[in-house]
Structures are given as structure tokens and as C-alpha cells.
């Protein structure tokens with residue numbers, strides 16, 4: 001479906017800085033954004049800015065205006081329609097645009113690097129989803145940002161929609177991280193989990209590409225380089241090691257993906273492409289390689305394009321962050337959160353929602369009461385009186401009667417439990433949950 005991104009409104013507020021000039025009229029502050037790239041991530045960001053625009057204004061008192069979009073071919077049809085005057089294929093025109101924040105979602109090193117340095121040298125905010133660029137030059141860009149008073153943000157560069165950068169930089173800022181390991185490439189995880197269910201490597205890769213998970217050059221996913229760049233960025237956050245100086249020992253899915261699946265099964269587990277970095281006595285060591293893990297481990301149960309980041313700390317135990325690691329929606333949502341932070345937004349005030357007066361959602365419940373013999377009849381009678389269907393009888397314990405209810409709301413269940421308690425039947429009820 002073709003959707004239209006509105007043309008920028010005239011600027012109404014100060015060009016830079018989070019503050020509002022004293023005495024200015026109230027109203028959302030306008031932040032001008034130049035976007036490099038209108039592919040999977042850039043296109044989805046435009047859609048988000050349009051759809052979430054009113055909510056962003058309400059919550060953060062901000063209005064983002066996209067003032068320029070750099071693309072390779074302005075004439076190419078797009079899933080999100082962009083006002084034609086915004087599009088340019090001319091890098092110099094893009095760099096000359098007067099704006100507050102620049103989003104770089106084109107990937108690669110050369111043009112992306114030029115955009116990054118140009119933006120930061122002018123003290124502006126750069127938001128990048130480009131893991132290759134950050135792994136190669138992130139530390140240098142960070143210095144430039146600090147020197148010139150700009151900001152460098154890259155939540156979207158690692159693990160898509162999973163906010164791992166912010167967790168390491170802020171939530172765990174003073175926590176002694178010992179190691180990080182996990183699944184950092186959605187494409188290869190998607191391929192492995194599809195192949196385990198019988199898909200061919202070629203078909204699984206094609207689907208990953210069609211769903212916007214793979215890099216423009218999927219070799220980077222398949223040979224482990226994408227995950228290597230990401231683990232170098234995480235090691236930088238956790239240990240301060242310069243990502244460009246960190247050698248990452250790397251092996252990927254290719255050239256024998258079928259053998260990885262078969263060999264992992266023969267070893268009694270399932271194959272995953274795991275990235276890790278460890279701060280050991282000799283320094284920080286990092287690797288990306290295929291591993292065999294048990295099917296019921298957290299790594300083994302990570303499906304499709306999901307990512308999983310496991311952070312081992314000395315004082316806070318083990319943390320696990322999981323979620324969609326690739327794809328336009330999750331990645332653009334991470335870019336948007338960086339945009340809001342880089343714009344110096346006021347803390348979010350969530351739209352007020354009313355509390356539900358009645359929770360009518362239905363669940364199944366495993367219910368037991370004390371007793372045997374007559375207990376079964378008493379449980380059935382109490383359920384009927386409470387308007388609850390007992391779907392299945394469960395195996396009784398030595399002095400317990402058990403049954404599973406049909407779909408039943410919580411208020412109904414609570415009434416049922418009360419009636420059983422009043423009858424002295426000592427009820428216990430567990431909500432039955434499938435999945436996590």
C-alpha cells in the first residue's frame with residue numbers, strides 16, 4: 001500500500017538544543033531530520049514518524065520534520081511514498097541540508113562514513129544503524145562527537161529492537177560485566193531454524209531477504225562478519241576496548257550450512273551462530289562461530305530472526321535480553337528512540353489509559369481441592385454453581401481431586417475459589433500458560 005509522508009511544515013522553533021527559548025509560545029519543538037537511506041530501515045522510520053507523530057508530540061513535546069532523504073535512485077517506487085522534493089541522490093545536496101539530526105541508514109563504509117564525520121564535525125546529532133561503520137570507526141566518531149558537542153547514537157546497530165546498547169551504557173554502567181554471548185544475527189538464526197524444519201538453505205536465505213532481515217550483501221550475514229561487528233560494538237560498551245582493534249575470530253554458516261544442521265543433530269543438539277566476548281586475564285577475547293547447544297537452552301529456543309544477548313556480571317548475576325533482532329519495524333523503532341533521546345526530549349508522559357473495571361480475558365486453570373471419593377462430585381457441583389466448565393479431569397493425588405477448566409475469566413475463577421474455600425475444600429488454582 002502506498003502511504004504518504006507529509007511535506008515538512010515551516011520551522012517554528014529554535015534550530016538546535018533541547019531547551020525552549022524563554023518567552024516563546026508553548027507548542028511542540030520542531031527538530032529537523034535528514035535521513036540517509038530509504039530502504040528497509042529508513043522507509044520504516046518514515047512510516048513510524050508519520051504514524052507516531054501525534055503521539056510523539058503529546059508525549060515528548062517534539063515534532064520531527066524530515067527535511068531531506070538521500071537515496072540511490074529517487075525514481076524508484078517505494079512502499080512508503082515520500083514527497084518527491086525531499087528525495088535526492090546527490091550527497092553534496094544532502095550534506096548541505098540545514099538540519100538538527102542526521103539518521104544514517106544506508107550501510108557500508110564510504111558514504112556512510114562521510115555523512116557521519118560531516119554531521120559530527122558540525123556538532124549535530126548522528127543516529128546510525130550501521131554496525132560495520134561503528135565497529136570500524138565508532139571510537140573515532142565518538143571522540144569527534146564529544147569534541148564538537150554533537151551526539152552519536154547507535155541503538156539500532158546491534159540486536160535490532162532489543163535495547164542492549166542502552167542497557168550496557170546506562171543500566172549496567174557501573175556493573176562488572178565479565179562476558180557477553182548470544183545470537184546477534186537474525187538472518188542466520190532464521191536460516192538455521194527454517195533448515196531444522198526441512199527448508200533448503202537457498203529457500204531460507206531467500207525468505208530472510210524477502211522479509212528484510214538480510215544485509216544488502218548477505219555474505220556479511222552468512223560469513224559471520226555482521227555478528228562480528230556487533231560483538232565488537234558490545235565489547236566496546238562493556239569493556240571499553242576499541243572495536244577496530246579487537247580481533248574477532250570468525251566462522252559463519254558457509255560453506256556447509258547443511259552439515260552444521262546435521263552435525264549438531266548428531267551431537268544431540270541444535271546449531272546456532274553464537275557471538276561472544278570475554279574479559280579475561282589476558283584481555284578481551286571475541287569470537288563468532290557455529291555452536292551446538294541443547295534444544296531446550298535459551299540459545300536453542302531462540303527462534304527465527306530473534307536475537308538473544310546474555311550478559312554475565314560479577315555482582316548482578318546473569319541478564320538475558322531477547323527479541324526481534326532484524327527487520328524494518330524493530331530496527332526503525334530503535335532508531336526512533338535514539339532520535340527522541342538525541343533531540344533532548346522531555347521525559348515521556350504516556351498517554352493515560354483507563355484501568356479495566358472488569359478483566360474479561362479467558363484462561364484455562366488447573367484447579368485442585370482436598371479430598372477424594374466424594375470430592376470429585378463436590379468439585380463438579382461447585383463448578384456448575386459458579387458457571388464454570390470443567391474441561392478435563394486430571395490425575396488425582398492421594399488426597400486430592402484435580403481438574404482443568406475451560407476458558408474462564410479471572411473474576412469467575414475467583415468466585416469459584418471462594419465458594420470452594422467456604423466449603424472447606426482447600427482449593428489451589430494455577431493459570432495454565434502455553435509458551436513463555
Ligand code: HSE
Pocket residue numbers: 157159160184185186187188213214215221226325326327
Ligand atoms: N542483517 C542483520 C541481521 C540485520 O540479520 O541481524 C540486523 O542488524
